[in-house]
Amino acid sequence: MIRFHKEGYKIIAITFIIVIAIILSVERFIDIIWITKSIQVFAIVFLIIVLQFFRNPKRVAVLDENTIIAPVDGKVVVIEEVEEPEYFKDKRLQISIFMSPINVHVTRYAMSGVIKYSKYHPGKYLVAWHPKASTENERTTVVIDNNSMGEILYRQIAGALAKRIVNYAKVGDTVVQGTDAGFIKFGSRVDVYLPLGTKVNVKLGDKVKGGVQIIAGK
Structure with missing residues (x-):
């Protein structure tokens, strides 16, 4: 399971809301299919970029003071x-x-x-x-x-x-x-x-x- 850093929670939540709003509403304002699909794809890619940036994989260090x-x-x-x-x-x-x-x-x-x-x-x-x-x-x-x-x-x-x-x-x-x-x-x-x-x-x-x-x- 992918873990995210706490410093990214707010940005991830805001980005998610904006992306969902774009995906659901863009077809109401633009009638050209290829443009609407391109905008939707771009929005999803942007969300993925934000998610990967704030990922926080678990790391276990072998403690050694030397x-x-x-x-x-x-x-x-x-x-x-x-x-x-x-x-x-x-x-x-x-x-x-x-x-x-x-x-x-x-x-x-x-x-x-x-x-x-x-x-x-x-x-x-x-x-x-x-x-x-x-x-x-x-x-x-x-x-x-x-x-x-x-x-x-x-x-x-x-x-x-x-x-x-x-x-x-x-x-x-x-x-x-x-x-x-x-x-x-x-x-x-x-x-x-x-x-x-x-x-x-x-x-x-x-x-x-x-x-x-x-x-x-x-």
Whole structure:
């Protein structure tokens, strides 16, 4: 059975009502059969797109404090050492995962631990792969600390289509690896910042599965 994320319930309900209204009423206003059928088909396809975007497949992580799992589904587009300017203010290993509109957009905690920092930043809506998206787009920054890996930072970044980021992390919360951390609506990217020397288990271009696949560790 397909599960949907709670952040999509309202949008799904509104879309469903609009689509049903279009299907039932379009023939009253347009007499040309091929046009009415085309509009009805388009409405159904649009509903399917909305449903697949908000799907929330069940994922069960194998808990391991020595590993970092993918926080989202998508494609690995960055693996490099960078300066992290907001929290660490020093060199970190960045792994970035880009989500296309067809990917699952649920964000999951990459490791278990205590939330040390959580902040929302309003901003622009540059395409998610733009070099300045990490510092100029709408985004949230969250830092998790555990006894084994130390502090890691992940950043939800809105893309050109995204207009709202949902972040459940609150400072002081104890979170469990693989559980629901939030949602990014309609296209986005997540950056993960790790201590230098962390072993990376993925390479550029890899497609990863959020909540279960190990991307790095000791």
